[in-house]
Amino acid sequence: MRSIRASIPLAMTVSVMFSSGVGIAYADPVTITLNSWRTEDIAVWQDTILPAFEAKHPDIKVEFAPINTNEYNAAIQSQVEGGAGGDLITCRPFDVNREWIKRGYFESLEGLPGLANFDKTSRAAWSGADDKTYCLPVAAVLAGFYYNADIFKELGLKVPTTSAEFIDVLKAIKKDGRYTPLAYGAAESWQLAYNGLYSIGPAYWKGEEGRLGLIDGKKKLTDPEFVDAIAAFAAWKPFLPAGQESLNYADMTQLFTLGKAAILPDGSWDINQATSTGLNVGVFGPPVPKAGDQRYLQEMPDMGIGINAKSTHKEAAKTFLDWVAGPEFQELYVNAAPGFFAMGNKPVAYKNKLAQDFADLKKGAQLTPRLALDRLSAGTPPLDDETWRLLQVMYTKLDVTPQQVATELQTGLASWYGPQKK
Amino acid sequence: MISPAAAYRNLLLFVLPALAVYLVFAVLPLATSIVMSFFQTNGASGDTFVGLANYERLFTHPTISARFWNALLNNMQYFAIHLIVEVPMGLLLAALLTSGKLARSEGIYRTLLFIPATLSVVIVGFVWRLIINPLWGLVGFPLLGTESTALTTISLMSVWQYFGIPMVFLYSALLAVPNELVEAANIDGAGGWTTFWKIKFPLIAPQFGLIAILTYIWTFNGFDLVFALNGSAPGPNYSTDILGTYFYRTFFGSSGQLADLDLGAAVATVIFTTVLVVTAVYFWLVQRRLKSYSV
Numbered sequence: 001m002r003s004i005r006a007s008i009p010l011a012m013t014v015s016v017m018f019s020s021g022v023g024i025a026y027a028d029p030v031t032i033t034l035n036s037w038r039t040e041d042i043a044v045w046q047d048t049i050l051p052a053f054e055a056k057h058p059d060i061k062v063e064f065a066p067i068n069t070n071e072y073n074a075a076i077q078s079q080v081e082g083g084a085g086g087d088l089i090t091c092r093p094f095d096v097n098r099e100w101i102k103r104g105y106f107e108s109l110e111g112l113p114g115l116a117n118f119d120k121t122s123r124a125a126w127s128g129a130d131d132k133t134y135c136l137p138v139a140a141v142l143a144g145f146y147y148n149a150d151i152f153k154e155l156g157l158k159v160p161t162t163s164a165e166f167i168d169v170l171k172a173i174k175k176d177g178r179y180t181p182l183a184y185g186a187a188e189s190w191q192l193a194y195n196g197l198y199s200i201g202p203a204y205w206k207g208e209e210g211r212l213g214l215i216d217g218k219k220k221l222t223d224p225e226f227v228d229a230i231a232a233f234a235a236w237k238p239f240l241p242a243g244q245e246s247l248n249y250a251d252m253t254q255l256f257t258l259g260k261a262a263i264l265p266d267g268s269w270d271i272n273q274a275t276s277t278g279l280n281v282g283v284f285g286p287p288v289p290k291a292g293d294q295r296y297l298q299e300m301p302d303m304g305i306g307i308n309a310k311s312t313h314k315e316a317a318k319t320f321l322d323w324v325a326g327p328e329f330q331e332l333y334v335n336a337a338p339g340f341f342a343m344g345n346k347p348v349a350y351k352n353k354l355a356q357d358f359a360d361l362k363k364g365a366q367l368t369p370r371l372a373l374d375r376l377s378a379g380t381p382p383l384d385d386e387t388w389r390l391l392q393v394m395y396t397k398l399d400v401t402p403q404q405v406a407t408e409l410q411t412g413l414a415s416w417y418g419p420q421k422k
Numbered sequence: 423m424i425s426p427a428a429a430y431r432n433l434l435l436f437v438l439p440a441l442a443v444y445l446v447f448a449v450l451p452l453a454t455s456i457v458m459s460f461f462q463t464n465g466a467s468g469d470t471f472v473g474l475a476n477y478e479r480l481f482t483h484p485t486i487s488a489r490f491w492n493a494l495l496n497n498m499q500y501f502a503i504h505l506i507v508e509v510p511m512g513l514l515l516a517a518l519l520t521s522g523k524l525a526r527s528e529g530i531y532r533t534l535l536f537i538p539a540t541l542s543v544v545i546v547g548f549v550w551r552l553i554i555n556p557l558w559g560l561v562g563f564p565l566l567g568t569e570s571t572a573l574t575t576i577s578l579m580s581v582w583q584y585f586g587i588p589m590v591f592l593y594s595a596l597l598a599v600p601n602e603l604v605e606a607a608n609i610d611g612a613g614g615w616t617t618f619w620k621i622k623f624p625l626i627a628p629q630f631g632l633i634a635i636l637t638y639i640w641t642f643n644g645f646d647l648v649f650a651l652n653g654s655a656p657g658p659n660y661s662t663d664i665l666g667t668y669f670y671r672t673f674f675g676s677s678g679q680l681a682d683l684d685l686g687a688a689v690a691t692v693i694f695t696t697v698l699v700v701t702a703v704y705f706w707l708v709q710r711r712l713k714s715y716s717v
Contacts, residue, residue: 037677069677070654070670070674070676071674073674073675073676073679073680073681074673074674074675074681074683074686077463077675077680077681077683078683081463092677092678094678095678095680096675096677096678096679096680099680185567186567186658187566187567187652187657188653189655189657189658190655241556241557242556242562243555243556243557243562243563243564243567244556244564244567245564245566245567245568245658246554246555246556246564246565246566246567246568247555247556247557247564247567248551251555251557251558255557373678377678377679380483380485380486381485382678382679384678385655385678385679388655389655389657389659389660392657392658392659393658393659396564396567396568396569396658396659397569412485415484415485
């Protein structure tokens with residue numbers, strides 16, 4: 001079986017070698033390929049980023065080879081295990097990548113000069129059990145609340161900073177009756193977790209304290225801070241549009257961009273869509289439970305790039321990654337793909353106003369990644385999937401309490417995760 | 423005169439190209455997938471033979487098996503709705519089309535009724551999602567967002583799309599019913615209803631059985647409409663999860679989930695076996711006994 005599966009990528013590689021045979025014969029530039037799940041970024045890479053790199057390094061040619069998002073993991077796994085795959089591979093954060101590192105997919109990046117531009121937290125999503133970094137951090141996404149500034153002005157509302165103010169704003173919009181307070185719905189369960197609970201929750205479970213507490217087993221999901229966070233999320237329910245149970249992500253974004261809703265809880269990646277109709281849009285961060293509390297912001301490491309351990313052009317790949325680690329790439333990328341944020345420790349200027357506003361939310365806030373993707377989703381049932389499912393159950397049924405959600409999450413996690421079994 | 427041996431050689435020569443394509447693109451992947459379900463693939467240590475461990479996980483792991491049985495039950499419901507609604511609907515429309523009552527507009531109706539079957543599922547899913555969208559659509563109730571209604575809603579969308587298939591199958595079968603038989607029945611005093619059930623239906627029973635088993639195969643290999651509407655973790659609470667989406671989720675993984683190729687292969691093998699066994703039993707027990715009346 002191994003030989004059958006291996007022969008397909010091998011045949012592909014051979015044909016690629018023949019088609020670029022001229023390059024071999026004349027020792028022209030080395031061509032390295034970069035696999036990614038961001039098919040929507042083809043133009044960004046081909047027109048902006050890669051020409052900038054190739055201008056500096058004429059001896060290396062980079063080919064951007066994206067794979068359909070839904071099939072990305074399976075494609076990478078079977079290609080790399082069959083001895084093929086791109087020279088550079090875009091890495092998923094945390095658990096998936098940790099397993100890929102364990103299986104030996106990547107070359108360690110220790111010793112790469114550019115790595116010094118990233119602190120330990122930024123590298124954490126792509127470190128292995130040996131604490132070495134295997135992928136270079138490329139971009140993170142943030143979560144927050146887009147709001148229609150004109151509606152806020154018309155109704156005389158102020159941007160809320162505490163949970164109580166947030167609910168008051170929602171009540172005021174609902175009372176006025178002309179606009180839907182929250183453009184939000186339960187049909188796509190992933191965004192209940194990513195744009196909802198994981199966005200406002202860290203203020204309750206104190207960001208990394210709560211997240212790492214779950215990982216080392218000192219805290220349980222049934223602890224009051226987690227139940228309170230789920231309850232704060234459940235409190236949005238009365239302010240959602242009628243029939244929200246079957247509203248999907250496109251519906252909510254549309255409701256907001258048509259100017260029919262005041263607030264859209266969403267991720268930074270949606271900047272272009274949220275402003276597509278030319279609305280006067282602002283952004284605010286998740287509210288805190290009490291005035292004066294520490295602010296938290298969800299900063300999710302979204303992608304890194306690693307070197308395929310089976311690549312035959314490792315030196316060229318390293319040269320490329322070292323360039324990716326520098327400010328030139330970061331500035332190019334985050335401005336070509338607004339809503340993605342550089343993870344290096346040097347400040348980057350964002351040309352998109354909303355992207356800059358989002359980046360400004362980081363000031364004074366403690367950053368924390370999504371709650372369940374680090375270690376807690378490496379078994380069955382994965383905590384992340386269970387969170388999606390149970391939040392959806394809570395939003396689509398009347399009689400499910402935050403306490404029940406927390407209890408079921410905890411039971412699922414404790415059924416396989418060692419530190420929670422005690 | 424060609425000798426029998428030469429005839430066989432020639433026959434083989436004609437069959438060979440098709441056979442080669444079939445072996446490489448159908449039999450080989452299927453066999454590889456079945457073989458894969460007995461292995462544990464792991465980049466670092468290579469593949470290890472694990473026997474039935476993947477199946478054991480599929481049938482006994484508390485979470486994995488719960489999702490599997492849920493998907494299987496949902497799939498049965500998905501099939502049942504098609505069998506109860508789509509096939510009789512196809513029969514009814516085929517009977518109407520061949521009843522002679524529509525006279526010259528028969529062709530127009532036939533075309534109109536068959537159109538949905540030619541549409542892409544993505545379009546069907548999109549259009550229906552708009553129609554039943556509580557925000558912009560005609561129905562205020564969240565049909566797709568409620569556990570008790572979601573699967574039935576999706577099944578009926580699929581029925582709407584595909585009733586044209588059993589319709590044309592049975593339509594062509596009904597056309598083949600000789601006119602003399604119908605005329606003879608009419609002369610004997612049989613009305614439209616009696617003629618249909620006593621004369622026409624027994625003659626098309628084999629085709630009717632065939633379309634029922636094809637519906638079974640199609641629904642148990644179903645995937646696209648559910649995926650287009652609800653993605654690969656079809657909610658709410660996996661209430662619209664069928665075997666196809668369950669397989670997809672397992673095999674391909676997701677942004678936060680590893681692709682479990684081996685377990686996925688086991689799921690695929692189980693789906694294949696389910697379809698194969700039921701189809702075989704059907705052909706052996708039922709289809710064989712359906713008489714084809716020669717006239």
